Amino acid sequence: MQPDKKPTTSDIKTFEKKYGLQLPEDYIDYLLTHNGGSPEACLFTKNKELGYLILNEFYGLLTIDDQDDLAYNLGIFDGRIPKRCIAIGGDPGGNQYCLDVSNTASIGHIYFWDHEEEIHIEDETEISPNMYFLSNSFTNFKNSLIIDE
Template identity: 30%
Template sequence: MATLLRTSEGGPPLTDETLRSFERKYALVLPRTYREFLLATNGGRPERDLLKFEGPAGASPCRIHLFFGLNDPIESCRLDWNLEVFRERLSPHLLPIATTEGADLICLAVTGEQAGMLFYWDGYAREGERGLYFLAGDFPSLLSALHADELSPRIIRA
């Protein structure tokens, strides 16, 4: 599968073994299409970053600031770093795979009945408030829901 989304500023190129090592360490299995995305981009800033969904304030648009990768020189851009930092605040079946311009996360369910589904996690939700919102049934559906506007990053084609 060719990546459905171009990114810039991703981490260094990944190998399948690097991804398998990550999966073993955290006892999870990444969906095939998400693995392919990481192998093609290793995260980064998406050229289509605007996402509209039924969120905390009804129809909430958000911008995906960055998809996390592995082995990035900036630790806050790494999947494993974000998994460790948010471990106490997220359900154990969720892997944070991206951040919005605020403190919110895009999470991938990696175990259980919801495996493969994507969710928006509201980092500002208070205890007892709803903080998790369904985004897409699978990774390609999330990518196809992203749009660009005049504020979206521009990736110059070589």
């Protein structure tokens, strides 16, 4: 997937207001510059518990293909991923990379949501047991991806 166009700051503010969330600055910068897409460096190896993880794509704003769009995925995962997080990308098997958008100390943290371990969420303000911490910021996560040789 390649992004259809890059969003403006106004587009991002509209998205935040519509969904009642605040995106971290480093992620906003990424959307303004790249607006999603399939990165060449797509392999995450920093979580020993999960082993190698593949990032198929980052979602964007205002995309033509709904499945690549942040807003579309907010709807798909509503009630499945805690409200404090949004799906910002996926792997080839349907698992999601999630960004914490809560107004807590963990804002900006990146988690891996494993759909094979999906459970009914009791408390949508907490990280669910099928979510695994990957990084303390979007930038650190993105910079830790390596090229799959």
